[in-house]
Each structure stands twice: as structure tokens, then as C-alpha cells.
Amino acid sequence: MTDRTDDDALEGAGIDVSRRGFLRTASLAAGGAALGGAAAAQETPDPLITDVQDWASATGEGVDATPYGLPIRFEGDVVRRTVSWLTADPISSINFTPIHALDGTITPAGCAFERHHSGAIELSKDDYRLMITGLVDRPLVFTWEDLQRFPRENHVYFCECAANSGMEWGGAQLNGAQFTHGMIHNMEYSGIPLRVLLEEAGVQPEGQWIYVEGADASSNGRSMPIEKAMDDVLVALTANGEALRKEHGYPVRLVVPGWEGNMWVKWLRRIGVTHSAVEAREETSKYTDLMPDGRARKWTWAMDAKSVITSPSPQKPITHGTGPLVITGLAWSGRGAVTRVDVSLDGGVNWQEARIGTQGGKYALSRFYLEIDWDGSPMLLQSRATDDTGYVQPTKDALREIRGLNSVYHNNGIQTWAVYENGAVENVEVGS
């Protein structure tokens, strides 16, 4: 880590650290001469470098011994994590994406959020079957190989658990973007439009809903209006190019763009076409929002626009002292595409527009950046997403005013990180 003490030492050694106040620069005596070739370049003296690394002098290891590549050992902390008290048993658990440690927008499958209600089952392609039944002209059963024969599409979509940030309803609780906002991933899914398979079966006029089940013990049954099923839902076979991971529903899962992750049924087994909604467990006692008057909001499928600053954040403090600082984060909307992100350094009093690094498409993560010159004063960092419907991400207090404090799901309120003079970052609440 570079800190001000190191810089002082370098200045004492005659090394220029003045430019923009932070670069650990070395005025190399021989560096000003044009390089005549590789040999000349290697002769350039550089005391700093020979101190730390025995450069370009020894061969590394071969790579072909690794059957499937893994991150380098130095990145062992960049993994999914769970919160042990959140669920009763590891058979029903949640693994959060380490969003604080990632950049760009794609989530690698190896650390991508997943939630399972009765364990991750192992289902081979040979054993796999998908049934379409109910109000259809021709009930069908598809093998995995049958599915290979239908037209496929590719889309980058986010999958967010309805409970993402749910533990923040009552106030700042969890110290890390991974835990407050990590029930989300963003992958390039490829699969067959569900519409194509439903048309193959022939949906009858009275078929106004579908009821979707997985092959795991929970079944995780969910109802969905036929309009969504015939619109952009995918029967997905791959994520980020490769077969789905076991914990993401291998070999086939449903992808329901923009809608809560619980509807993205894994180990997809059956799609029943029905006249009305089933009102099963996962859409009545769960995945509804208890309002202050005792009634529950239901069918709250779409994930409203939301954003979070991933760095700096509690797990990613500022370790380089004052001066240039890159603030970055993620923004998304389950109702369309993000069009703008604003960032506040003072808890929502003043806002400035962030630079969009990746403009995610509909229902995909966007990456934003704001570069500032940090003077070392404490900050209250916030981000605020706007989507192409004109919706602006609200404050937590504005949400609480309407929904009260009974809710678990659908907290898309603005998150606040307090940054202290020493660079440490903490999850805090500010009034709005």
C-alpha cells in the first residue's frame, strides 16, 4: 500500500512524487534515452524495481496441468459469501456476489449470486425433461437434446433476489456491499424464447397464466402472466457461454428479465398453462410485501431501479490517501435500461452526474464511475439511478413512508457509505 509515509520516504530519496500529489514516480537517469532494443531496455537501471521483483529472469509454470482455470491464490478473498444467521440451514441458503471486488458488469459464474431453497441438485442432461402441460393443445415433454433444436437468443441480464438489501429496511446493518447488495449477478444468458416452446404446445385461449416448477425438492413454484411468458422469458441453457453451473440450475433454468430472481426457476421441470394464478407458497407467504395496514402487496415482480457504490465501500476502503480517487458502482432497472446515475459526496445534499462506463441494455447492469480529488474530509457517499421510464431511485425514508418497516423484499432505496478521514468506510443511515 502507498501511504503518505511511503511518499515521504521516496521524497527523501530524491524521487518525485509531486505531480498531482500521488504518483510514486521515479526520474530515471537512463529513462530519457530512446530505447534501442530489448537489450537496451533491460539495461535501464531501476533501483525501485529490482528491490521488489526478480524481473524477467525465471520461467513460470506451465498452464496445461489445470483442467479448468481458477483465480490466482492472491484473490482467495474474492468469493461468494453467505450470512450464517440469514437462513435456518445451508440446504436453504444464499451466496452473495463479491461486488465490492469486481469491475465492469459481467459476473463470473464462479462467484455469481445464487439462492437455493432445498439444496443444489445434480441433474444430468440425459435425465433432464421439461414438461409443458395444462391448457395447451399438445402437452409436450422435451429432452435436453430436443431443446438443442430450437432457435436460441443471447442476452445479458441481471438476476436480483427480491430480498437484496432487504436486511436494510430497519436501518444500516451489514458492513459490505457484498452483503447489502450482492444478491445479484449479471451474465450473458443463451436459451430458447419460452414463447417458441409454448407455441409448439399451443396455448389455449383460456390459458392466461403459467405456473413454473423446478426439479428440486422445494419445486419453488411461481405463477406468471402469459403476457410475460410470451414476451422475453428464456429457457436458458448457458450463462457466460458455458453450461449453467449446478447451483444456477444446470442444465436448464428460466430467465425472467427484470423480474425478481425467485421467478428464475432453476432445474426447470414443468410449465403448466393455467387459467389463473396458483397463489402458491412462494408468492403468498413469501415474496410479498407486508404493508403498515396489515395488507400485503403481491405480484411485485419487476425490480425497481437501484444502484450501489461498490468502491469505496466497507470491504473496499481507501488505502492510498488523499488525491485522485475513483468512485465506482453498479446501477440497474427491472423496468428498462439505466439512463443516468448521480453521485453525492454529502449524503444527498448535492449531486453530480457520474460517467457511465458500460451502458447496460434493458435489464442489464450498468457500470458508473466518478473521478474526484479527495481532500481527506469525511464523505457520505450515495448513488442514485434513473431509468428510461423516468423513474428515479428513491431514498430509504421515502420508501419507508409508504411501505413501513414490515417488508423484507423490494428495498431499492439509496444506500449510504460513510467514508472517514483514514479511508475506512461504514454502512450508515442518513435522514432524507
Next chain:
Amino acid sequence: MTDRTDDDALEGAGIDVSRRGFLRTASLAAGGAALGGAAAAQETPDPLITDVQDWASATGEGVDATPYGLPIRFEGDVVRRTVSWLTADPISSINFTPIHALDGTITPAGCAFERHHSGAIELSKDDYRLMITGLVDRPLVFTWEDLQRFPRENHVYFCECAANSGMEWGGAQLNGAQFTHGMIHNMEYSGIPLRVLLEEAGVQPEGQWIYVEGADASSNGRSMPIEKAMDDVLVALTANGEALRKEHGYPVRLVVPGWEGNMWVKWLRRIGVTHSAVEAREETSKYTDLMPDGRARKWTWAMDAKSVITSPSPQKPITHGTGPLVITGLAWSGRGAVTRVDVSLDGGVNWQEARIGTQGGKYALSRFYLEIDWDGSPMLLQSRATDDTGYVQPTKDALREIRGLNSVYHNNGIQTWAVYENGAVENVEVGS
């Protein structure tokens, strides 16, 4: 696998396989009734399904025991592979992406192509330094932490080895898209525009080239015109969201959009600003193209437009018999974006336009599909990419006419797969 024998057996059992001639469908007695709920759905009798899977009756395994997720064991064949005779020693080797088994456009890092000339070195972030030297006002050394303070961009780019398909110059040799075209990957890279770092150092007017070196023993030094360096080159810190893998140059590599992979220097150590090209080993004796008259083409940096059918292909034969068949593949151009892909079923006599599943941006992979009704006749499958410069991918023979047979690099000729009546696929040559 579903084959015609299976279908016959199903028809004998009274199961309807007539619709479009391939679906393994079951007319379920109870399936026509509306589902009343999860319980009712589970009561639907289905002899096919209970035969193969003890559905929804047992819990799976917890997921949190896995520190970093890996593919399910059934996908153990979807890994990088090398060709043992291709390089003298595993210290200097190549690992090919299993493109035949992937869909969409993103390559997971765990199976993404990599080439190393003196092993994959292990370099920690703390030990990392990047030097900018030569014809600059202020020679600079950046720590990894310094680099975190500069503005970053995110781009999906392909990285293709100049030698990709190089073994095909003399004729069809390797039986698999992984081996003929797998020296490529496509990831979302995030990093700092090299321009920003060069401007920090202050490039002098006589600085017309840069010379880039890695920290591995090979150094892999490459020269590049300053115009490219100041245009779109990135000093990349992450790929697909996470830190670069060791074999992809952890912690920092150069990304040179559209240009041959050898210039994407890994374990990036030094950028020297020079008056002229260094003409080092990797750009004279290697990575040049020996022409029939004994002279060598050099500075052939940009990868010309190219495509390949990934399925069906020799490693991905047709196993489902006649009827609906999805033909799919990848297309790319190092001079811009792919605008169109055509597919031929008869070795280039007739062409039809493929459907673009993902329209890759500049210097990114595109995914194409063509759905056909296969009558079981032999086919000679080819694909042909066109990019936004108007360039059309040539035949191998057209390339050979000009470049002869001495070349190793820059073979972007049209590939041919012979598909036989039994669905097997083979790499073949056809005259053009």
C-alpha cells in the same frame, strides 16, 4: 441421446412423435386439465419422467462449502486443451478455448485461450510495478495501487492469436473447432486507457512508437505505433469483472483491440516510448508472414474478418437425427464490427444469410445462428463474415494464391466442415 430408434420405440408405446418429426412428446392424460396448484401439478402422472428422475423428492447439497464455483462434473470435457506437438515444451505452450461447447459470445476466464512463452509467472499486486520510460518528459513508475486512481473503461474485446488456424495453411489438419479456431477468447476487459498514462508521462514529439515488455522471462517485447497506443489500447486490470487470471497476465496486461494476441503483453512491466520500431524477435523472426518470393510481410497487426461454425463441428456432431437443426458459430473482425454472416451448406456454391444472435461491438465476437430442416444428406458447412469496412472473409485458396504456403500466421480463410449422413463431422478442404 434421442435417435430414430428411440422415436420408433416411443411410437410403439403410443407416444406422439409426429409433430415436426422430432419432438419426443407425450400426450399426458391429466395434462390437459388446468393446474389447481402445486399439489395438483405434482399429481400429474408421467411415466416418462418417473422413469428417469426421482423428481422433487430429495434435497440437494448446500453450496457454501465451495470457495470458488466450478462447473458441474458432467461438463468435465469443456476445458482448455493443448496440442502436444505444437510447442517444444509446456513452458511455452498454448491452451485452446473449447468454442465447440460454448454458446453466446462471452468466454469464461476458466476456459479462455491463453498463450505463454516462458510459463505463467506469479506476480503479486504488492510487487507489481509498471514503468513508462524512453522519450517522455517524466519517466514514471506506477504501483498497482497508483493504477487504481486513474479513470477506467470497460469493453468486450476478442483476443486472437495470430497463429489461430495457422495449422490449416497446408490443408485440413485438426479435427475440431477448438483446435482450428480456439486460439481466441472474448472477455469484458476493464482498465485504464494507455493514452492517459502516456499523457501523464508526457510523450515527446520524437516519440513515434512504443515498445512493450512483460515481466516474464520471455519479455515478449513488441513495438506499436504511437497512434494505436494513444487510441484504444487499455492497461487492463480485470477480465469478466474479476482480476485477471494468472495465465492471462495477473495483475496487469495490455489489451490491444483488434490486433494480434501476441501484442496483448501479459504481466505488463514496461512501456518504452521510442523513435522507431525496435524490430525485436517477436516481430521479425516470429509474427511475420513469409511470402512466396522469400520476403516477409511485417506489421500485420490487425486480425482480418473471420468466422467459424462451432456446432455442428467435429467435436460436436449431430446426434439427434434429421429434422430441425441449429447451426451456430462465431464471427469477428479486428478492423471493426461484423455486419453480416452467410452460411453455405454446399461448400460455398450457395449462401444464405445467418441470423445474428449477438451483434458484437467493434473488435468483439458476434454469435450467429441458422436454423434449417436437415434431410440427412451430407453437407459441406461454411461460414463467411463481412465487417463494417465492407471486407468479406476470403476462401483459403484465395489467401494461398497471394501468400503461398509458407505462412504460419493470419489465416482467416473460410473453414469447411463435412457433415455425413450419420451426423459425424470432419474437417475437410474444398476447392474454391
